[in-house]
Amino acid sequence: MTPSRLIQQYWQDRNVSWSGKHLLLYQDSSVLSFKKTKQRTDLGYVGKGEVHGGFELHNSLLVDAQSRACYGIGGAQVHSNEFNSVEHNKQRKRSLRHVSFSQKETYRWYSTIDQSTTNCAGASRYTVIADQEADIYELFSLYKERQWDWLIRATDYRRVRHSNGSTMLLSQFLQEIPVSFSYQTQVSTSQNRTSHQALLRVKFSPITMIKSSKNPTKSLPDTLCMYVIDIREDDTSVLADETPIHWVLVSSHAVTTDQEAAQLIEWYCERWNIEQLYRTEKTQGLNIEQAQLETTHGLANLSVVSIMAAAQVMALVMAREPKQPIDAQIILNQQEIECSLWLNPTLEGKTDKQKNQHPPNSLAFVAWVVARLGGWSPHVNKPAGPITMIHGLVRFKAIVEGFALKNTTPNQQVMGLP
Incomplete structure (x- = not known):
């Protein structure tokens, strides 16, 4: 194996x-x-x-x-x-x-x-x-051949062809195009960044990427057409001694409107x-x-x-607050779904806040049950994280085994006998 x-x-x-x-x-x-x-x-x-x-x-x-x-x-x-x-x-x-x-x-x-x-x-x-590790010219060419789309963070050394026929660095090209729209977003605390409200300026444009002169593969096309999105934090929202947020994304998806750019940024953020x-x-x-x-x-x-x-x-973590109902069968079998329905009343309280508000048979419904088994409380203002879900899932899987035995007549197969 x-x-x-x-x-x-x-x-x-x-x-x-x-x-x-x-x-x-x-x-x-x-x-x-x-x-x-x-x-x-x-x-x-x-x-x-x-x-x-x-x-x-x-x-x-x-x-x-x-x-x-x-x-x-x-x-x-x-x-x-x-x-x-x-x-x-x-x-x-x-x-x-x-x-x-x-x-x-x-x-x-x-x-x-x-x-x-x-x-x-x-x-x-x-x-x-x-x-950026996937910013590889051969990759883009192969993805295009297979008719797969891509959304990749670009490196600094890429060269593109200007509309006047000249070549320049992608970073130079981005300096020439105007900001299309701006938006604010909450930035979480990370190793190199403090939590704050960031003001982001967004540019986008079609580009023609040029194969590097150092690339020895002759079968590759000399150029590839795609789109670029530049996301840069405005100086007014950058905290002292911290580096501004700056992403450059290249994609095969058409980016001709603010909405299309925002969609791709959302996908990349996830x-x-x-x-x-x-x-x-x-x-x-x-x-x-x-x-x-x-x-x-x-x-x-x-x-x-x-x-x-x-x-x-x-x-389960991503299903906590779904954009639309997701069928639990995408990751669970029917027995596990039935077990979650059986368990749910034992984990609910008397108030609406203590009850599972998600549709039965949905992944969000099961996520609520697993989170409760992991020790999460509905009174907590934030949803259950991965570690809580692990603890809950371990308990849930054990309960499912017992649930299966409860609904099965003991026989040689269930008891593991020959």
Whole structure:
């Protein structure tokens, strides 16, 4: 069994109809570190250390563009780094300049989406969303060939063709176009930023991106047409000693109106859900890095199983306040849904605030039940987070097993006898 086969089997068992759906595929990688043992000889290096080994888990998270329902992990790959020094990595990068894109590690930004669209075939549209690591010219060309859309944060060195025929840096081009609209948003506290109300100025325009002269792949088109969105924080809202918010996004989606630009910005902002996914899988949640399996192959498979479980947690978190009702069957079976209906009255109080206000059989309804099992109180002003959902889901799964036994006549099959 392999990581990709685990996910393939999951979707084959689910038998979901994707017809008419527009899927957002959020891509990212996470470094997983494990203690090295005699049996874990083929773990790769992470960072500059040699004491702990590990690998990178690269995956895509599937989200419905309309309802924002989280469906789970579409594809995943594990990558190990055999080099443990800066110089080795420099030599490796130099040698890769003459290697085809399909042989590079960065090819995972394509192959993982290929997995996802194969596992979840039949959707009307796919949009790949990722940060600057996916700003790769070969990727854009491949996405275009496969008729997949993209929304990627651009790097600073991109060159574009001006309407007068000259070439310039994308950053220079953006200085020439006017602000289209402005809006205010609440910025949450992060490692490098304090919570505050930010005033953001937005520009957008069609662009013609030029292939780098250093790119050796002759089969690539010389230019690619797409759209750019520039989001920059106004100086008046920047807090002292902090860097202004500034994103440059490139997309295959047409951006000709303020509403279209705002929609793409909203989609990109929700990329933080994949960061939450990794937080859920690691130390504050499922604690995958403390796994006791002895083989790297076993750890790789377990890491994929855990990220799939973390995605189920994220599906519940994202369903707390849905834009529209989401059927619980997207991640749960009928027995689990029936168990949530049976459990619900035992978790409700006497007042309206203490009652589950969501439609039965909806994912939001189940999320409320799981949150209550995890210790969340309706009197708290903020909704349950991923860690609370993990605790609740563990309890819920155990209760479902008992619920299944309650509704089944004991026989040899239920008792596990031959």
